[in-house]
Structures are given as C-alpha cells and as structure tokens.
Amino acid sequence: MPHIVQFTEPGRVELVETDAAPLSPGMVRVATWYSGISAGTELTAYRGTNPYLNATWDAERRLFVPGQPSFAYPVQGWGYSEVGQVVEVADDVTAPAVGDVVHGIWGHRSDAVLPASALAWRVMPSSADPVLGTFARVGSIALNAVLAADVRLGERVAIFGQGVIGLLATRLASLSGGRVYAVDTVAGRLAKAAEFGALETVDALRDGGAGAYIRERTDGGADSAIELSGADRALHEAVRSVVVEGLVAASGFYQGGAANLRLGEEFHHNRVRIVASQISGVPVGLGGRWDQPRLVRTVMDLILSGAVDAGALVSDVVDAREVADVFRRLDAGDPGILQAVLRFDAAPERS
Incomplete structure (x- = not known):
C-alpha cells in the first residue's frame, strides 16, 4: 500500500496508508524517493496556526473570511519538495519516460500520479545527486525574494x-x-x-x-x-x-x-x-519576463552546476516512518536541523 504523511491533529503527525491513484491518459506514476520538509510552512500545520485551518480562503474575493476552515484535520498531502522515479506512464505519454528521475510538487507520499506535462521539463541528470531535486521549490522561494528586494x-x-x-x-x-x-x-x-x-x-x-x-x-x-x-x-x-x-x-x-x-x-x-514576496507570483515589474518555471530552471541550473551548494544544507535524511520525531525536533527549535529530508522505500541506497 502507498503511504502518505498526515497531520492528524495539532502536535501529531504520522505516516499512514493511502489508496493508489489510477493512471489516466496524459499521466505518469512516480515512486517517491525523497521529500524535503519546508519547516516554516509545515510547522503551521503541525502547530495548528495556519490560517487555512482556522478560516475560509475565498479565492474569488482574495480574502480569508470566518466560517468553515478551508482545511480540517486530518490534513494530508502537504509538502512541495519531492523527487522520485517515473515507474509507469499512460499510453499517450512520450515524456518523461519510465526510469527518469524527476523533481516536482506532489506532497509527502510514496506514490503519486501526475500530469506528464508538469514533469517533462523537470528530469534530473543521471549524474546528479537526486536529493538536490528537493531544493527546486525552496530555491525558487529564495530567488523570488532576492528579485523582490x-x-x-x-x-x-x-x-x-x-x-x-x-x-x-x-x-x-x-x-x-x-x-x-x-x-x-x-x-x-x-x-x-x-x-x-x-x-x-x-x-x-x-x-x-x-x-x-x-x-x-x-x-x-x-x-x-x-x-x-x-x-x-x-x-x-x-x-x-x-x-x-x-x-x-x-x-x-x-x-x-x-x-x-x-x-x-x-x-x-x-x-x-x-x-x-510569495511564491504564487513574481514581482510585478518582472511579470513579463519571469514566471515560476523560470524561477525553478534558474535555481536548478545553479544547484546542478555547483554554483549553489544546496547539498551542504541537508542535515538529516531519515526514513519517512520517522516523520513524527523530525517534527518534534523542528517544533522544539533544534539548532542542528537545517534541511530535513524524508526517504521513502523506493529510494536507492545513498553512497
């Protein structure tokens, strides 16, 4: 059975079983290798402070309003720094191919079915440490902030x-x-x-x-x-x-x-x-030239070339079953943690 990280209630996170999604046209199945934890965002789910858990986000009015929360416990699917291997593709998909290692956003889950178009340009070089793929999103947030400043x-x-x-x-x-x-x-x-x-x-x-x-x-x-x-x-x-x-x-x-x-x-x-500065948009003055894919490509080019040593920020690579311990440490402000990465069963042995 596939597994997914679940925030069951404030202060409680665990790895639970979930159903495998069916493969439909235009989609690929990815077996997750690694998933990076974004401590700032995800601690708001762990602590129960995220505004989505306490109010309704009205997307049309762009306002949080009182009422039924947009999300309620148990909360699943959080996480936006994943890397894994394509293990199955629909008949109409030409890229990416089975065996390709890709990075993207699909949450802390062991198995994900995703649009091929979202991953075709996110294939990792075979020579690269796959863990580096977990920095695509957080690196984009950092770059967006530098552009905003x-x-x-x-x-x-x-x-x-x-x-x-x-x-x-x-x-x-x-x-x-x-x-x-x-x-x-x-x-x-x-x-x-x-x-x-x-x-x-x-x-x-x-x-x-x-x-x-x-x-x-x-x-x-x-x-x-x-x-x-x-x-x-x-x-x-x-x-x-x-x-x-x-x-x-x-x-x-x-x-x-x-x-x-x-x-x-x-x-x-x-x-x-x-x-x-928030990752859903780039600075207004750059809107004609920059977008989220350009942020990702720019950051990953710098990381893969060695200009940004993202690997030096990885402090913990732990089995996904240990997710509760990692969040306890993050919540306590453990100064020894920088980037914590969850490792799923499909991941190869690291050298």
Whole structure:
C-alpha cells in the first residue's frame, strides 16, 4: 500500500496508508524517493496556526473570511519538495519516460500520479545527486525574494533568517553582486551564511538590535532587506536596517498578530517600502519576463552546476516512518536541523 504523511491533529503527525491513484491518459506514476520538509510552512500545520485551518480562503474575493476552515484535520498531502522515479506512464505519454528521475510538487507520499506535462521539463541528470531535486521549490522561494528586494551589483542587502531559504537567498544575493549582511540567532547558521558568501554575519540578539548595527556598519543603512524568519520582531529590525526610502521584502510566513512591528517608528519616518514576496507570483515589474518555471530552471541550473551548494544544507535524511520525531525536533527549535529530508522505500541506497 502507498503511504502518505498526515497531520492528524495539532502536535501529531504520522505516516499512514493511502489508496493508489489510477493512471489516466496524459499521466505518469512516480515512486517517491525523497521529500524535503519546508519547516516554516509545515510547522503551521503541525502547530495548528495556519490560517487555512482556522478560516475560509475565498479565492474569488482574495480574502480569508470566518466560517468553515478551508482545511480540517486530518490534513494530508502537504509538502512541495519531492523527487522520485517515473515507474509507469499512460499510453499517450512520450515524456518523461519510465526510469527518469524527476523533481516536482506532489506532497509527502510514496506514490503519486501526475500530469506528464508538469514533469517533462523537470528530469534530473543521471549524474546528479537526486536529493538536490528537493531544493527546486525552496530555491525558487529564495530567488523570488532576492528579485523582490531588487538586489543589484554592489548594493548592500540585509537578510534576516538563515534557515534553508535564508541561506539560499544569501547565496543567490551574493551571486547577484549584493553585499550581504546575514542575520540569525544560531551560530551554526551564521557560520554557514559566511560560507555562502555573506560579507558579514550579525547576531539578531545583539544589544541595540540588528537593524541599528547594520545602519552603523553601512553608514546609513542597507539598500534593501529580506525577511525570511517569519517573526514580526525580525521584520521590524529589517525595517530599521534600511536607508531612507529603502525596500524590505517580507518573505516569511507570518502567523498571528505583529505586536513587535511598530509602524509609527522607522517605517513611518524613513518612508520604508515593504513588499510581500510569495511564491504564487513574481514581482510585478518582472511579470513579463519571469514566471515560476523560470524561477525553478534558474535555481536548478545553479544547484546542478555547483554554483549553489544546496547539498551542504541537508542535515538529516531519515526514513519517512520517522516523520513524527523530525517534527518534534523542528517544533522544539533544534539548532542542528537545517534541511530535513524524508526517504521513502523506493529510494536507492545513498553512497
């Protein structure tokens, strides 16, 4: 029987059996090898804080409204960083082929039936470590944030939050010519940020705040900032860190209120611009040239060429049956975890 990760209730996640989907025209069946956990998003399901679990998303009005939640426990199918092997194709499918290793979005499940058209351009090179395919989506989120912050050659950018996506953003901003000030509370993540090209690393808990320190170090403020931790205090410090009329890309997934974001202070007096960066769309000014497939292709080209060492971010590759333990560690803030990857039974032995 195929298996799928299920958030049964707040604080409880497990691997459960599920039915295999039938193969229909235009579709392929993929046996999942690896599935990366996106800690920020998925912890909202584990903790019960995701707005979809507490309100209805009205897609036509683009509003959350009170009423029956859009999702209710048990919640299945979350996860958007998968890689696996095509094991069956419909008669009318020419690509991808049986045996191809592909990356994509189909959730933490051992077996998935997907449109061939969605995977034909997502085939992994045979020489590549297949785990690298789990970075396509998170890398795209990081790149989208860098584009939203309008990072340019020689400009200074403060990046708050050096988890997986923050570290990828640090590397991508550095490759774009940005001079990155990487901010976090975890020493190990700051050390990795330096390896990924940060000009300077900053302890978020330093006296006076990271924002004031960055303003001093840059003689007036960073040109832009990217906030990826999802903490309102970090967003406030990002606002404090930039120049007058500076730009802040708010890319974290913020939960609840924002008591630490004080809009009457630096935001108001320095006329700071805050823009939301979310993977469902690219920055408005780039809409004619960039889209989600281009984000994915760009990131994967950089990863597969070695320009972005995504493999260095993998801290844990665990059997999918151990998913509950991984989420307990993530929920507790285990500083030893960067990218945790679930391994399913079809995955080959890693060297």
